[in-house]
Amino acid sequence: MASTSKDVPTSPSGHDNTDDDLEPGASYDSILNPTDSFEEFATEMNTSLERSRDLTKKSSTISEIQSEIGECSKELKETKSSDNLQNKDEAISASTSNSNLDENGEDTDNEDDYLKSPELVNKEKHVFILSSAGKPIYSRYGNEDKLAGVCGVIQALVSVVEEQNRDILRSIITKDCKAVFLVKGPLILVAVSKSNESETQLVLQLTYAFNQIVSVLTLTQLNRIFEQRRNYDLRRLLSGAERLIDNLLIFMEKDPAFLLGAVRCLPLPEKVRENITNAIISTCHKIRDLVFAILIAGNQLITLVRMKKYTLHPSDIHLLFNLVRSSESFKTAESWTPICLPKFDATGFLHGHVSYISEDCQACLLLLTVQRDAFYPLSQAKHTISDKLRRSNCLTAINDALNRSKDLPTTNPLKHIGIPEIRHFMYKCKSTAQLFTSDPICLDRLQDYRQRHKEGGDVVKKKVEKLSDIDYVRNYREFCSKMHCACSPAKLIFRSNSLDTVLAWITNGFELYVTFDPLMEKDQAIRAVDRLLRWIKNEEKRIFIMNAPTF
Amino acid sequence: MKVVEAKIVVLGSQGVGKTSLVVRYIGKMFSKHISPTIGASFFTCNINVDDARVKLQVWDTAGQERFRSMAPMYYRNANAALLVYDITNASSFAAIKGWVKELQSNVPEPMVLALVGNKCDLESCRAVSNNEATQYATSIGAAYCETSALHDQGIDQVFLSTATALLSLSSTNLVSSMRSYDSVDGDERLPFGNPTEEMATHIGKVELPAWSDDRVAHGETQRTMCC
Structure with a gap:
């Protein structure tokens, strides 16, 4: 069904004839670091190997700026809090018994039952975060207090592979499920997924979750806490921030910006x-x-x-x-x-x-x-x-x-472009790391909050008559991972089946994913893509930020 | 007209209702779904007390542990602190003692303190007795008040008494971080921004605050199980 071709076919005709030789959206200056979406994970994979902490060793950009503007870097350091850390921690564990993290004893039986509860069973994707000592920090579903056993198992798996085989556990793949592991600094992050996301896409999501934690605490603080107390219950410092991780995970599943790093x-x-x-x-x-x-x-x-x-x-x-x-x-x-x-x-x-x-x-x-x-x-x-x-x-x-006012051409680009066979597209300009899609994901659907969200997320098999923008993005995932596959990356994929026709195309300057009606001929598709690119080029000043202003 | 500008910081554990309290007073509303404050939020309000005006810069801080180390940034140069706890949560009351200690050792100038027991609508779940709180408030020289952001009880009094205390503090000349000046009404040099900000948002009369036990009217301390 899928036909991939590794060498670029004769580039869709006419594209070179556009007045400017830059691809749509490209400019010489960019406010964003240009990305190749999968550049990320490749480095992540390597750094986790050595568990390098060079980030902390590198001189900090913030102090660099401070010294440049002649500011003695009297940054308010968090030393104060960490000094008190120990006492407070003990005080809390003595006074309140909010966490029953007994890893042994009668809890285990209950936990077995708990693992079968509807809160946890049949979810499309679980994400667990624990400390390298095996203490639960975050679970996407259910109550992480009751998951001490699972976390123990995860920690054991990771450390056995690490210590006995001097190797790294990256993933466990079963027939319908992938478990992906990422060890970052003092944390272990795990995704268990039944979705069509690739291993690398899952690692990328785990990296984002880790970065979200860093964004709340800083890497310095995170590392120092665990250096001082390997057994620290990080949930105390993250309270109120679980919501950020919850939302980030939903956001990543739905918004192609994450898929493409744009x-x-x-x-x-x-x-x-x-x-x-x-x-x-x-x-x-x-x-x-x-x-x-x-x-x-x-x-x-x-x-x-x-x-x-x-x-x-x-x-x-x-x-x-x-x-x-x-x-x-x-x-x-x-x-x-x-x-x-x-x-x-x-x-x-x-x-x-x-x-x-x-x-x-x-x-x-x-x-x-x-x-x-x-x-x-x-x-x-x-x-x-x-x-x-x-x-x-x-x-x-x-x-x-x-409000997506009707008068704007960008509100309903497909109508404006006037190629009825195109159902959906997404375009990324690589040099500026910016993205444009035919249908911005509806934000209302992203507004699930922790409570509501804890209940949802089940694997559902539904017959959909009309695909939503999010479904298109789900479809693109597989194409995206084929295009970026480390061993044999594809430049162009054209796949047609009874449901739809998808064209994925990657060049030095851009990435483009288009969904057409089924029964679309190749040359017809290429002509359509050509018109599409010309439209994007025409509108580029409106849909992209074309300069890189400074103060 | 005498005008006093003062900075007031709202401190307390997470979830005790600091933001609800401030939003109730300044925004005149209550929402059950207030999301946790991140860092600190900044509000301004003006209170007229007799023939003087107190301009308050209110810093509503986040109660979460991870922001604890940021607190000095927010209470630096503050002239008053509202120490908020939840009357149904004993550990939030215990945490106040830590805050007081920290303020005493880090803020050199005299400060107006107000101890606020919030959520007094949850009388049946009370975990901190009125007596205990009053005694503690006296020992640190703070005014004490019980409030309900839900039912809008007691909040006006907290701000009014604080404003009044700030006014008398400003006349002692003990405090250099507080700005106080005379202005002729209507002839005031308006700073940038919205001139309506200059209107008094709250007007109070001095009918003042002998905050004694019986002024804070509540039912008998019931010995009910906490919910």
Whole structure:
């Protein structure tokens, strides 16, 4: 059924004739680190081999910036908390008995029963996080307190392979299920999945989960805690952050941005985006310690202004999206919050002024600085920016784009392109790590919160009449992993069956996945793709951020 | 008109209702689904007391353990602290003692303290007696009040008494971090931003706060099982 071809076929005709030889969306300057989505996991696989901690050894980007702006790095270190760690820990375990982590004794029988409970059985994907001592930290479903036995088994599996065979346990694959293991620093992360995600895609998700934890604690703190006490119950420090991991896991299953390691931008007229960027620059250029100013709305990037020399990795932006989406509390007031961006600098916190731009515009502005006393100037800056945006009608433009106003060509691109055979597509420009899809995933469907979500997630076999955007993305996973397969990567896949026809195409500049009606001929598909690319090229200034502004 | 600008920090364990309290007072609403605060949130409000105006910068901090080490950033230069606990949760009351110690050793200038027992609508699950809290409040020189963010009980009093205490603190000249100046009404130099912010959001009368046991009216301490 699947026909893959490793050599590029005669490139779909006409593509070279476009006026600009750059692929759609490409520009010479990028605000984001360009990514190849699978570059990530390859390095992850290697680093976990040596369990290297070179991240902590490398000089920190934050202190670099601080020294550049002449700031003696008197960062508020968390030493204080860790000094008290021991006493408090004991106090807590003595006073409250919230965790019954007895690994032996009568609990085991109950646990066997628990493992068969509907909370745990028949889930499409489990994720467990435990400490390398085998203490449960997080379970996607059920109550991790009751999973001490499972965690013990996982820990035993990992350490047996490690100690006896001097090797690493990567995965266990059964007929209908994959268990993927990732050892990162003091943590063990495991995904047990019945979905069609590949091993590498699962490792990528586990890495994201790890990065989410780092983003909350910093790698320095995480490592130090376990150096001091191997047996530490990390859930105490993560309380309130489970929600972030829950949401991240849902988010990753549904949004192709994770699959492709790219960031989605809110489509806006070029002029509007320019005005917004200029409003931010003109307000903030004198604030010396500001590293990034990021405006986002509905998991899409509106603009990002940065300090010269520094760019952001898409995965850091994904974590910011996840943070903002998961935190209703940002909506009520201006927040001043520590945020660690693991790819930018895993060793320390940036301080973020986080606020929604106004009550009638659901765009969230993040001003990230290395200076922990900078709240008031940033708060002032935010009010100035929001006034400027209101006066220049940018808020209205953002709202139109968010509400997917019918007049915009990007609201319903398939209609606008006018190729009826195309059902869905997603396009990633590699050099700028940006993404555009024909149908932005419906955010309402992502709004499951922990409670509701704990109940869902079962494997269901349903007959779907009409595929939703999320189903298309699920389909693309297999193509995506074939295209990025380490041993024999494909450049082009054309697969046709009774349900649909899918074309996946990867070049030096972009990745493209298109779903057509079934019975689509190859040359017909290629002609359609050609028109599609020309449309994207035409609209590129609207759907992508084409420059890389600095303060 | 005398104007006093003061910074007030809200401290306490997670889930005791710090944000609910502040949002109830400033936003005049209550939501059952408030998500945990991340870091700290910043609010402003103005309270008129007699012929003076107190401008409060309210820092509502996150109660979670992982933000504990950030706290100095938020209480630095604060002139007042609301120490919030949950009357149904004894360990949240115990945690207050840690906060007080920390404030005493880290904040050099005198501070207005207010001990707030929140969730007093859950009387049947009470775990900290009114007496114990009152005694403790007296021992640290704090005002004591029981509140319910759910039913909007006692919250206005907490802020009003704090504002009044700040006002008298400002006239002692003991505090350098608090800004206090005279302004002629209407002739005030407005800072940037929304001028309506300059309107008093809350007006209070001084009818003041002998916070004695019987003022904080509650039923008998019941010996019911906690839910």
